Amino acid sequence: MKFVALRGKAAALLVIGAIALSACTKVSTPAESPAATTSSTLQAVLQRGTLRVGDCLTFAPFGFYDKDGQPDGYDVDLAKELAKQMGVKLEVVNTTSANRIPNLQTSKVDVVFCNFTRNLERAKVIEFTSPYVVASxxxxxxxxxxxxxxxxxxxxxxxxxxxxxxxxxxxxxxxxxxxxxxxxxxxxxxxxxxxxxxxxxxxxxxxxxxxxxxxxxxxTNEALVPLEYNAFGVKAGDQAWLNYLNLFLFNINASKVNAQLYKKWFGVDPRFPLNPQF
Structure with a gap:
């Protein structure tokens, strides 16, 4: 009987200890999880109802103003397709090569389509999607x-x-x-x-x-540099938005929509594969 009593006391102490430990340890609820507290551009675009795309409108046929003063071009057509699939309106923000990264960092645009070559130096401060066009x-x-x-x-x-x-x-x-x-x-x-x-x-x-x-x-008939893989630029640290854009690119490449738009603007099929074999 004495042994049983000790066991009961030990059990009681364990229960008290567990309660004390739980009082000191904060357990995240779904509403307090990092995913819920991190604001994604994806959600911001859907809530706003407008997609703001930075595009270089002095870089025909990628981007330019048509005779009516409206944005047009290959990149603009891609932006229209993205906005359509998201179910939102499109706002094209005229961008230059020099302010592509600052406009992303200050959230003046949600994404940049502007003949943006992926490289390690730029990847230190922004993120890139999968390539959508290749050139030398x-x-x-x-x-x-x-x-x-x-x-x-x-x-x-x-x-x-x-x-x-x-x-x-x-x-x-x-x-x-x-x-x-x-x-x-x-x-x-x-x-x-x-x-x-x-x-x-x-x-x-x-x-x-x-x-x-x-x-x-x-x-000139030459390739002065190795192939350049151009992509969409997005603000660093927004994985949800990056994932969404990569899936968009996968879908328009698999469906040949991207290749059709390329031929519309350049008159030929894409010359280089988006996913080379190494």
Whole structure:
């Protein structure tokens, strides 16, 4: 009997200890979980009813203003498709290469579609989706210039756009060339047309479109850098929004909608695969 009494006392002490421990240990409820307290851009867009897409509207055919002053282009069509599938209105925010990241960080836009090349330096401060378009780079020159490739650019001037990676790529060639930066792609193209620059370096698909518009221009037949994988840019730390956009891209690639839009604007099928085999 004495042994039984001790067992009962020990049990009582264990119960008291458990109650005390539970009083000191806070257990998260569903409403207090990190997922519930973290505000996602996805939920903000759905509640607002408007998707704000940062797009470079001086970068035809990716983005530009049509004759009625409305945003148009390949990236704009993709943004329209995203807004449609989300069931919200679309607001296109004109963006430059230089303010793509600041606009994301200050929440002026929800996502950036703007010929955004993924690289490790940018990935330190923002996040990227899976790629949606792939390109290499070449030079846009006047046909009368005699320039056939970058090898002909010694002691000449190459136009680049502020905030882009193109200036670094030119420097990596270790050539005696002058780099002149411009605020927009259209300004850099105009510099070539007016003789202020001998060439402009940019994505080959963008340059092909520009040469199509002006018979006095041509694009060098070369790939100056390894393939560039362009993606949507999003604010860092928003995994729910990133997951949603990646699923959107998977769906429009699987359904061939992305390939159809590419052909609509560039006149050819996409040249490079989005998911290369290593």
């Amino acid at each position: 780079e070449a030079l846009l020159v006047k046909k009368s210039s005699g320039i056939q490739s970058v090898k002909d650019m010694t002691n000449r001037t190459i136009a680049t756009v502020k905030g882009s990676t193109n200036g670094d790529e030119v420097r990596s060639l270790n050539m005696q060339v002058k780099i002149q930066e411009y605020d927009s792609s259209q300004a850099a193209i105009l510099a070539v047309k007016q003789g202020q620059a001998d060439a402009m370096i940019e994505d080959n698909n963008f340059l092909a479109y520009q040469a199509k518009l002006d018979p006095e221009l041509t694009v």
